[in-house]
Amino acid sequence: MEKPFAITLDVGSSLANKTGSWRVERPVYIDRLPPCNDACPAGENVQGWLYYAEAGEYEQAWRQLVQDNPFPAVMGRVCYHPCETVCNRAQLDEAVGINAVERFLGDQAIEHGWSFEAAPPSSGGRVLVVGAGPAGLSTAYHLRRLGHAVVIYEAGATPGGMMRFGIPKYRLPRDVLDAEVERICALGVELHLNRKVTDLPVTMRDDGFDAVFLAVGAQLAKRAYLPAGDSAHILDAVSLLHSMEGASPPRLGRRVVVYGGGDTAMDAARTARRLGATDAVVVYRRTRERMPAHDVEVEEATDEGVFMKWLSTITEVDEGQILLEQMVLDDKGFPQPTGRFEKLDADCVVLALGEESDLSLLTGMDDVEIADGVVQVGPDLMTGHPGLFAGGDVVPAERTATNAIGNGKRAARTIDGWLRGETPREPARHELASFEHLNTWYYADAPKTERPRLELVRRTSTFDEVVGGLDETNALFEARRCLSCGNCFECDNCFGVCPDNAVVKLGPGKRYEFDYDYCKGCGICMVECPCGAIVMEPERA
Amino acid sequence: MSKAETDGAITTTQPVKFYQVGSFAVGNRLVDPSLRTVQADAARTNAITSGHRACQGCGEALGARYVLDAAMRATGGKLVAVNATGCLEVFTTPYPETSWQLPWLHSLFGNAASVATGVAAALEVQGRNDVRVIAQAGDGGTVDIGFGCLSGMFERNDDVLFVCYDNEAYMNTGVQRSGATPPAARTATTEAVGREPGNPFDQGKNLPRLAMAHGIRYVATATVADLHDLEAKVERAMDFRGARYLHLLVPCPLGWSSAPADTIRIARLAKESGLFPVFEAVDGEVTAASGIRRLVPVEEYLRLQGRFRHLFDSSGAVARTDIVARLQKLADANVERFGLLQPEVT
Numbered sequence: 061m062e063k064p065f066a067i068t069l070d071v072g073s074s075l076a077n078k079t080g081s082w083r084v085e086r087p088v089y090i091d092r093l094p095p096c097n098d099a100c101p102a103g104e105n106v107q108g109w110l111y112y113a114e115a116g117e118y119e120q121a122w123r124q125l126v127q128d129n130p131f132p133a134v135m136g137r138v139c140y141h142p143c144e145t146v147c148n149r150a151q152l153d154e155a156v157g158i159n160a161v162e163r164f165l166g167d168q169a170i171e172h173g174w175s176f177e178a179a180p181p182s183s184g185g186r187v188l189v190v191g192a193g194p195a196g197l198s199t200a201y202h203l204r205r206l207g208h209a210v211v212i213y214e215a216g217a218t219p220g221g222m223m224r225f226g227i228p229k230y231r232l233p234r235d236v237l238d239a240e241v242e243r244i245c246a247l248g249v250e251l252h253l254n255r256k257v258t259d260l261p262v263t264m265r266d267d268g269f270d271a272v273f274l275a276v277g278a279q280l281a282k283r284a285y286l287p288a289g290d291s292a293h294i295l296d297a298v299s300l301l302h303s304m305e306g307a308s309p310p311r312l313g314r315r316v317v318v319y320g321g322g323d324t325a326m327d328a329a330r331t332a333r334r335l336g337a338t339d340a341v342v343v344y345r346r347t348r349e350r351m352p353a354h355d356v357e358v359e360e361a362t363d364e365g366v367f368m369k370w371l372s373t374i375t376e377v378d379e380g381q382i383l384l385e386q387m388v389l390d391d392k393g394f395p396q397p398t399g400r401f402e403k404l405d406a407d408c409v410v411l412a413l414g415e416e417s418d419l420s421l422l423t424g425m426d427d428v429e430i431a432d433g434v435v436q437v438g439p440d441l442m443t444g445h446p447g448l449f450a451g452g453d454v455v456p457a458e459r460t461a462t463n464a465i466g467n468g469k470r471a472a473r474t475i476d477g478w479l480r481g482e483t484p485r486e487p488a489r490h491e492l493a494s495f496e497h498l499n500t501w502y503y504a505d506a507p508k509t510e511r512p513r514l515e516l517v518r519r520t521s522t523f524d525e526v527v528g529g530l531d532e533t534n535a536l537f538e539a540r541r542c543l544s545c546g547n548c549f550e551c552d553n554c555f556g557v558c559p560d561n562a563v564v565k566l567g568p569g570k571r572y573e574f575d576y577d578y579c580k581g582c583g584i585c586m587v588e589c590p591c592g593a594i595v596m597e598p599e600r601a
Numbered sequence: 602m603s604k605a606e607t608d609g610a611i612t613t614t615q616p617v618k619f620y621q622v623g624s625f626a627v628g629n630r631l632v633d634p635s636l637r638t639v640q641a642d643a644a645r646t647n648a649i650t651s652g653h654r655a656c657q658g659c660g661e662a663l664g665a666r667y668v669l670d671a672a673m674r675a676t677g678g679k680l681v682a683v684n685a686t687g688c689l690e691v692f693t694t695p696y697p698e699t700s701w702q703l704p705w706l707h708s709l710f711g712n713a714a715s716v717a718t719g720v721a722a723a724l725e726v727q728g729r730n731d732v733r734v735i736a737q738a739g740d741g742g743t744v745d746i747g748f749g750c751l752s753g754m755f756e757r758n759d760d761v762l763f764v765c766y767d768n769e770a771y772m773n774t775g776v777q778r779s780g781a782t783p784p785a786a787r788t789a790t791t792e793a794v795g796r797e798p799g800n801p802f803d804q805g806k807n808l809p810r811l812a813m814a815h816g817i818r819y820v821a822t823a824t825v826a827d828l829h830d831l832e833a834k835v836e837r838a839m840d841f842r843g844a845r846y847l848h849l850l851v852p853c854p855l856g857w858s859s860a861p862a863d864t865i866r867i868a869r870l871a872k873e874s875g876l877f878p879v880f881e882a883v884d885g886e887v888t889a890a891s892g893i894r895r896l897v898p899v900e901e902y903l904r905l906q907g908r909f910r911h912l913f914d915s916s917g918a919v920a921r922t923d924i925v926a927r928l929q930k931l932a933d934a935n936v937e938r939f940g941l942l943q944p945e946v947t
Contacts, residue, residue, distance in 0.1 A: 069696070069697035070697065071697055072697045072698040072699070073650065073652070073698060073699065073700075074650060074651065074652030074653050074693065074699060074700040075650060075651060076652065076698060077652035077654065077698060079651070079653075079654070114631060115630075115631060501869065501895075502625045504624070504625065540631070549630065550629070550630045551626040551628060551629050552627035552628030552629070552637065552638075552640070552641040553626050553628075555627060555628075555640070555643075556627030556628070556638060556828060557627065557663065557865055559655060559659050559662040559663040559666075560651050560653070560655075560662070561647050561649075561650060561666075567643075568630060575651070577651075578651035578652060580657045580658075580861075581657065582658035582864070583658070583860070583861060584658055584663075584861070584864055584865055586862060587862045587863060587865070587866055588865050590626060
């Protein structure tokens, strides 16, 4: 070809120059574990379902959620939401209202009648679940979805366990609970009510079960010896809350003292306020910091006019009056008596000192170890007896419905593995997506949407639900506050900020990939990624 | 719960206008495509394609692609670029390769504005008013060597958008001081020695304000850290006919001795500290300024750059408080002059 004067080469493109050879570090896309997922005792993929909720795809979000937890409407009300405690957004403005969105999704499911995907026909084992509380129902749900036949024996006349008899109506309306339990049963779980198991080995043998999940909970109130006059009115919190399910509520009087420092004590005190008590005082022998009750429960109780008396023990109960001794904490944090006493007016004392399990059904099973009143299990939740698993409040763990549901999921996985003769592999956990991995510049400022709360006057006098739900607009707003910590949400930043056009956009839902032919390894994409989903790795020599 | 809400419990009235990354990221799956940046578009022009020889993390390569891709969209792809000598010219066109994906001319270091004037005049003669002209240069080719030609182009009000990619020194030839080098910065010709190390205070030129003094239709400043703002300004500039000027801050990892990964972060801090005011002016008057979102002291901007290392001790603490205070005063004056801390009027 004829070339102009002084030109000897054809026009070439810079694409011939593979600048990737300059690189000493290469960017790599990764997924990190969001703190919310990490903290969820029920093992929910919180960020995963928020991802759908952000787009307004609520049914999809709900379906993602129930992969792990069949009780979103219940949990959206009663969970103490450790996910929000660790939410990275809290360091920016306020934590994402994960619990509120969960409830919204749960309520949407009930309103629209969404049901679970049909479980596969029973082809595996036949599993007995003892107890229809959160742990038992959760296990049953997951086992059924794994293709096993599940039978639940429940001693009581209604399912739900402590979700019904331990959590007051003002926190969990019963129609919500019933709807979510009903949905699990519809999956083909056989539920036998009023069927108390008294001798487990016999039941296992006679009814032909391959495995058993023991989830009888902890229903017996712990007692403490209190010197009391004949006419002193003492009852325990478990029976108080249990009797609230009956037709006639108990009479407590105007001045009620609750003894204990757990969530149950808060529930008892708030129930007392609703039953007409003008003074509801929680007496606890240690301090606020050492109280086992969750912050949100203590705050709501205090808002409703429940008083707290720290560092005090009850030494005597008489008609209309109790005697308290003041305590101090020693070096190890244990309360020690001071010898100083005070009197407190009280028509009634409610003991909320914890609960114990009735494990008499295990009598004769010498291979099941019981210590401190709870059944000892391995990490797979199996007891010393082959095929007998246990979870929820009967094993050593934090006694919350959330934890019980998580136990149920874990037990279902290990029972499934045991029945198949396999060891279930624990899914690999990614590195935690902590706050310093984020570039928060890119997130718009947006404060949390508070769920409407019943005003105080109404909530202390009625059993109406205290915390309201979000409406659709608010739920969408709340979901969109999620930072998607550690996982790409396709903001196009890496694609836009690369000076070398070395990021390839793969299309919606498919994320991006690096073009290592041209990537010089400058690392701008890593620094400007809002959610910390890119790392730089050294190039091999 | 409607009863509770109407009874005066906390009601929530926030409209849903918020997306995970608001308007700060390049794109977002939840945002309408029309509200995403040009750079979010997989079909963007990529005016400078891969394989160019800019350093790792080059702010100018990024800035030029941002500007030209936005201008290509605004003009429907009918665009000619005229380039002054400088890094941008050198790293894109080592003979016989080119990275340019649009008609592109290079003549001399100082005459880009005049060449662009000629291109615009030729198009005018041919009746091709639909084809638009951009002239581009580094700060050397703009504020020093090319200033005479540029001033003439402004005065004649030729139909050209002149873009200055300001990396605050002559980087291509080895980091010599220019009229846009900031005070106290170390360059090859303003070494960090003596009682007042680095570039002297009270020298240099403020080109955006000089451009405004010419009374041209549109003058704007921007950084590579706010893509939405930059693209909006390019698009707006293409709405005007006549001379227009865009001054874009583009950090240079080589000349500024900064980490290549920090290019955008540093540009952001330049704006957030107030040292580099981002504003636009129409017919010689400032009409809008981008407010500071998270105000930072100037040392946060300075600390990331080796050219200011002599202001800090080895632990990273400020050693020359007197000089940092003088730089802070410059930033404060910008905040005052442009009202950078006032709530933005939209």
